[in-house]
């Protein structure tokens with residue numbers, strides 16, 4: 187196939203699908219090349235915070251969302267205590283989260299983009315970029331064992347943490363930035379409707395409390411998604427075996443959850459989390475990077491789905507404007523907007539995860555915070571980046587102030 191599209195997108199995960207939906211809705215010809223056949227397994231906790239719910243609603247999926255498993259907030263287990271922290275009441279975000287297995291979620295959102303007019307080719311892998319006079323003009327894609335040329339005025343690299351294609355564009359992760367590692371499994375469990383994102387902060391390797399957390403998210407179909415994640419800001423992360431960490435985590439869960447080796451119903455799957463704008467700049471001549479490919483995961487909580495949707499839509503808007511005005515093939519404005527929206531918060535997040543990278547400090551901070559529900563509620567708003575633009579209550583003022591403080595030199 188040699189065809190010319192306005193926009194060709196590498197990857198049909200959250201960020202690729204959101205970009206495709208936005209651009210197709212604006213009437214542009216859009217091709218999504220997704221290397222896997224859908225529906226496909228995706229290594230994820232399947233947790234959607236109010237931030238993700240907002241973008242899914244903005245994409246017109248509100249009715250669909252009403253049928254998904256809901257949670258009220260975070261139930262934190264740490265320092266021998268349990269605390270229930272409902273999501274805050276805000277103007278910009280709803281006060282609940284959702285759980286939806288990625289196997290279904292990604293298909294729903296990509297189908298939604300297709301319904302808006304995007305063309306989707308599954309089992310089609312983008313292999314190498316095509317440049318015309320220094321500007322990206324498409325790529326070679328492998329489909330049914332054949333190499334085919336895809337030509338487009340703009341290319342969006344939404345390949346997630348795969349990195350191969352982004353590397354061919356000269357974009358690699360800044361290794362000084364924090365990275366996450368996480369593993370998950372599904373278990374049959376009577377807690378399928380627990381109503382909370384359960385977070386266990388007491389993740390240990392030997393005696394040390396590590397920067398990370400274990401989770402159990404209720405899927406609502408007779409199963410829960412349980413996993414554990416760790417940050418690279420812990421100096422000894424290379425020596426930690428994620429499978430052992432997961433087995434230890436599961437062994438400490440209360441018996442009524444029935445999350446045991448006997449109830450497991452999927453293989454453990456692990457992945458990397460590229461955080462805090464760690465692939466920069468996310469633009470180049472004729473192309474933009476979105477979601478994990480641009481390292482856009484929130485370092486504070488490992489959330490990446492919402493940021494994938496958001497950056498996909500922002501990229502879509504910049505390309506839409508460029509297609510209308512016929513301007514420069516270098517969309518610096520996209521990078522500037524990402525820096526404006528996420529820069530201060532991600533800098534705060536990078537400082538925070540550096541701080542908790544010290545096991546003794548992590549243990550002390552958690553122990554202190556678990557004495558106060560006010561502190562923990564603020565922590566939830568802060569770590570989930572739930573900033574209300576016009577919000578002026580104490581939590582919102584605190585969050586805005588923390589972002590400003592993080593801009594000061596250490």
Ligand SMILES: Cc1cc2nc3c(=O)[nH]c(=O)nc-3n(C[C@H](O)[C@H](O)[C@H](O)COP(=O)(O)OP(=O)(O)OC[C@H]3O[C@@H](n4cnc5c(N)ncnc54)[C@H](O)[C@@H]3O)c2cc1C
Nearest residue numbers: 197199200201221230231233312346368457477478490491
């Ligand atoms: C264990 C784990 C748990 C997590 N839990 C959560 C959570 O609970 N909530 C949350 O918000 N985030 C979570 N995340 C992060 C989240 O999964 C990612 O941030 C999110 O998937 C990013 O979306 P994306 O579209 O950028 O990339 P992806 O979802 O990775 O999508 C990329 C797509 O591109 C395709 N692709 C790759 N290379 C090519 C190619 N060359 N050609 C064509 N197609 C290609 C892939 O098959 C894939 O479908 C978790 C991550 C891990 C590892």
